[in-house]
Amino acid sequence: MTSSPSPATRMRGEDRRELLLQAATQVFGDYGYVGATTAQIARAAGVSQPYVVQTFGTKEQLFLAVIDRALQSLLDAFASVVDSPDPGDGSTLAARLGAAYVDQLDDRGLLLSLMHAFVLGKDPVIGPIGRAGFLKVYRYLRDAAGFTPEEVRSFLAEGMLINTMIGLRMTDDFDSDADARQLLVCSFEGKLDHVRALASEGASAVR
Numbered sequence: 001m002t003s004s005p006s007p008a009t010r011m012r013g014e015d016r017r018e019l020l021l022q023a024a025t026q027v028f029g030d031y032g033y034v035g036a037t038t039a040q041i042a043r044a045a046g047v048s049q050p051y052v053v054q055t056f057g058t059k060e061q062l063f064l065a066v067i068d069r070a071l072q073s074l075l076d077a078f079a080s081v082v083d084s085p086d087p088g089d090g091s092t093l094a095a096r097l098g099a100a101y102v103d104q105l106d107d108r109g110l111l112l113s114l115m116h117a118f119v120l121g122k123d124p125v126i127g128p129i130g131r132a133g134f135l136k137v138y139r140y141l142r143d144a145a146g147f148t149p150e151e152v153r154s155f156l157a158e159g160m161l162i163n164t165m166i167g168l169r170m171t172d173d174f175d176s177d178a179d180a181r182q183l184l185v186c187s188f189e190g191k192l193d194h195v196r197a198l199a200s201e202g203a204s205a206v207r
Contacts, residue, residue: 020045020055022107024066029109032116033063033126064129067117070110071133075140077104082145093145094155101159102191105166105198115163162187171199 023045027036038059042049056062077100081093104110117130141152165171165187173180174196188195 017055020047020052020062021066021069024062025070025107025113026109028063028066028116029112033059033120038062060125063113063117063126066113067126067129067133070104070107070114071136073107073110074101074104074114074137077101078137078140078145094147094151097141097145097155098158099191102162102188102195105195108198108201111163112167115160115167158187166195166199169199171196 020041024036024041027041027044030036031040036059038052039049041062042052045052052062056065078097081096081100087096101111114133117126118134120126120130138152138156141147141155142149147155165184170180170184174184175181184192184195
């Protein structure tokens with residue numbers, strides 16, 4: 001089970017909210033929207049379950065807050081790349097944005113929480129929010145990054161592949177399956193060691 005330090009007694013309201021969102025992101029990432037409970041999230045945050053409900057209301061409202069936070073984090077990461085000067089190292093904008101996408105794994109559960117939202121398209125509340133968020137990312141890459149629709153499609157397809165491999169814990173088979181290793185190497189390139197370390201930390205946290 002995930003665990004986080006208990007919030008300080010005099011912690012500001014926005015800091016307490018962020019602590020709960022971090023814990024919820026991890027738990028939703030690990031167990032999905034249906035499988036996660038507010039009790040699990042409370043234990044992960046080191047608070048009481050009524051406190052979680054008092055702060056966010058329902059599990060649905062908490063999940064929507066997690067998705068909003070995840071999308072904003074992703075768009076902020078993309079903006080930091082797009083708004084920065086070309087580093088002059090020969091890397092393409094797509095490659096730098098891809099690296100920023102993989103860096104979102106540092107916030108454990110963030111990308112998987114988004115993935116869980118994207119498969120709930122039939123849900124009358126989560127579905128529209130998920131679609132709107134996905135299209136917000138599409139429009140940012142098209143309009144701010146200057147990608148063609150085809151380039152955005154390819155970029156998003158690679159992102160979904162990364163999410164799928166993370167969800168499958170493909171890194172678990174890195175040493176035992178040559179094909180899994182080959183796919184991981186070509187997908188994560190220079191960030192593979194970091195991704196494997198994060199996967200190992202995540203596995204320890206949920207035991």
